[in-house]
Amino acid sequence: GAGVSQSPSNKVTEKGKDVELRCDPISGHTALYWYRQSLGQGLEFLIYFQGNSAPDKSGLPSDRFSAERTGGSVSTLTIQRTQQEDSAVYLCASSLGTGGGGYNEQFFGPGTRLTVL
Amino acid sequence: AQKITQTQPGMFVQEKEAVTLDCTYDTSDPSYGLFWYKQPSSGEMIFLIYQGSYDQQNATEGRYSLNFQKARKSANLVISASQLGDSAMYFCAMRERVRTGANSKLTFGKGITLSVRP
Numbered sequence: 499g500a501g502v503s504q505s506p507s508n509k510v511t512e513k514g515k516d517v518e519l520r521c522d523p524i525s526g527h528t529a530l531y532w533y534r535q536s537l538g539q540g541l542e543f544l545i546y547f548q549g550n551s552a553p554d555k556s557g558l559p560s561d562r563f564s565a566e567r568t569g570g571s572v573s574t575l576t577i578q579r580t581q582q583e584d585s586a587v588y589l590c591a592s593s594l595g596t597g598g599g600g601y602n603e604q605f606f607g608p609g610t611r612l613t614v615l
Numbered sequence: 616a617q618k619i620t621q622t623q624p625g626m627f628v629q630e631k632e633a634v635t636l637d638c639t640y641d642t643s644d645p646s647y648g649l650f651w652y653k654q655p656s657s658g659e660m661i662f663l664i665y666q667g668s669y670d671q672q673n674a675t676e677g678r679y680s681l682n683f684q685k686a687r688k689s690a691n692l693v694i695s696a697s698q699l700g701d702s703a704m705y706f707c708a709m710r711e712r713v714r715t716g717a718n719s720k721l722t723f724g725k726g727i728t729l730s731v732r733p
Contacts, residue, residue, distance in 0.1 A: 540706055540723035540725045540726050543720040603662050604721060
């Protein structure tokens, strides 16, 4: 079956431009997460969606970052006025939203590599 | 304070030998879960194994086992019979509030690079 997909796989942009990153979760997964991985670092949580609402936005680093999810499916992460420190791999993950129990494995997409020149 | 600590420098192991990757964690939540993920050079994140804080036994999954020492707050990954394909970055992660059923975030360590020598 199809896994989590992300587009584009690579994005090069100039400082100050806006970018949109897209995530298609696994069908039926109601929970969706965005993480960021800078070079040689672990993953840093950005935002979590349950359905179309975002109960946890605590990881968004500044108000230049925003995300939305529509139809309980596709999510878009938008970075406005990009800065060089935004360069990273942006990973999306999804999981079943049934709650209960701790397992609830998160399945990750291949990521979008963002380079801000 | 870091919630997940992985301090080992790059690790090397001979093919077919066992290797232990260390992970310590910090939480005041009695209900949490610990995960290990593998990230090969291709960049994908591959789930390996899960241990819940209330699980009575250490988790095992094929060649992977988790040495869970709750009092010491450590959750070390043991890979038995290493293979060349095990060469990758390995991340330990924690999810808190698991008993509430909330799909809370994963908090990751900085990772450990493992290289398997033929």
